[in-house]
Amino acid sequence: MWEEYFKKHMGRKPRELLVLAVSFCKNKENALDLGAGTLIESKFLVKKGFKHVLATDSSPEVKIFAKKLKNKKFKFKNISFHKYNFPKNTFNLINAQYALPFYGKRGFKSFIKKITGSLAPKGIFVGQFFGARDSWNNSKSNLAFHTKKQALDLLSGLKILEFIEEEKDGKDASGEQKHWHVFHFIVQEK
Numbered sequence: 001m002w003e004e005y006f007k008k009h010m011g012r013k014p015r016e017l018l019v020l021a022v023s024f025c026k027n028k029e030n031a032l033d034l035g036a037g038t039l040i041e042s043k044f045l046v047k048k049g050f051k052h053v054l055a056t057d058s059s060p061e062v063k064i065f066a067k068k069l070k071n072k073k074f075k076f077k078n079i080s081f082h083k084y085n086f087p088k089n090t091f092n093l094i095n096a097q098y099a100l101p102f103y104g105k106r107g108f109k110s111f112i113k114k115i116t117g118s119l120a121p122k123g124i125f126v127g128q129f130f131g132a133r134d135s136w137n138n139s140k141s142n143l144a145f146h147t148k149k150q151a152l153d154l155l156s157g158l159k160i161l162e163f164i165e166e167e168k169d170g171k172d173a174s175g176e177q178k179h180w181h182v183f184h185f186i187v188q189e190k
Contacts, residue, residue, distance in 0.1 A: 014044035015097045017162070021126035021186045022048050024161055027092045030120070032056070034081065034127075035099025039065045045093070046073050056084055081111065086118040094119060096127035101143040108144045112154045119189040124161075129154065131181030133167065151183040158187035 018041050028050045033042045036055035039062070045053045046069075053073055055066065058080035066076035077084065081103045094115055103111050119125060129151045130136065130143060137145040146154070148165060155163075164184045172178045 012040060014041050017128075017184050017186065018044065018095050018097060018126055020162065021093065021095070021124050024124050024186065024188065025093050026122060027120070030054070030091045031093040031095065032091045032118070034084075034094065034096040034115075035102065036062060036076070037065075038062075039069055039076075041095050041097055042074060043069060045095070046071050050093070056081075086114040088117055089120050091118055091123055092120050093124045093126070096125075098128055100127050101130040101145065103144060104142050105144050109154065116158060116189065121189055123189045124186060125158065125189075126186045128185070129183045131165065131167070131183055133179065134181040135179040137181075146183070148183065151185075155185060155187050157190075159190055160185065160187050162186040 022045070028048070029052065031045045031050040031053045033039075033045065033053065033055040036042050036057045037059070039055055042053050042055040051073060052075070054075050054077065055062075056077045056079050058078065060078065062076070063078055066078075069076075096115070100112075116125060130145045131151070132145050132147050134145060136143055152163070162185060166180065166182045166184060168180050170178065170180055
């Protein structure tokens with residue numbers, strides 16, 4: 001599945017939500033790109049002047065993209081969310097484009113706390129939660145899904161800069177029809 005996803009996303013532009021999130025960033029010392037995939041967002045962060053960009057992804061294919069990104073400001077860890085040790089108060093921006101739900105249901109709230117605890121003062125966290133009405137939300141799925149209230153609760157204690165609920169029919173990465181229910185957010189550590 002991921003190989004097909006990577007092929008389809010190779011030529012796309014950085015996600016608009018991240019572009020907007022970077023505009024809120026005053027300090028550009030450290031950025032973390034979680035579930036970095038084809039590294040499009042990581043390259044964008046380097047281009048936008050972040051001094052240190054760390055990308056993580058558990059897919060072995062991402063190592064190939066990382067080897068091609070030769071920049072002393074960029075580092076890659078081929079590691080899953082579950083194994084990454086989030087350092088406290090470190091990142092000025094944490095990006096997680098369509099990646100967070102893949103952590104899974106178990107321990108999701110603690111996972112989000114680790115991420116937000118890793119933000120530097122005034123740090124920005126940008127990403128998505130899948131909504132409860134998403135068609136992938138079924139008894140067989142291990143992905144994490146949330147109601148609007150649950151999504152907002154996960155972000156409590158942070159300043160909400162953007163929070164958009166989107167619901168539409170479309171296609172997934174493999175071209176299959178699906179109903180998308182997504183909460184897009186940009187939040188800031190106070």
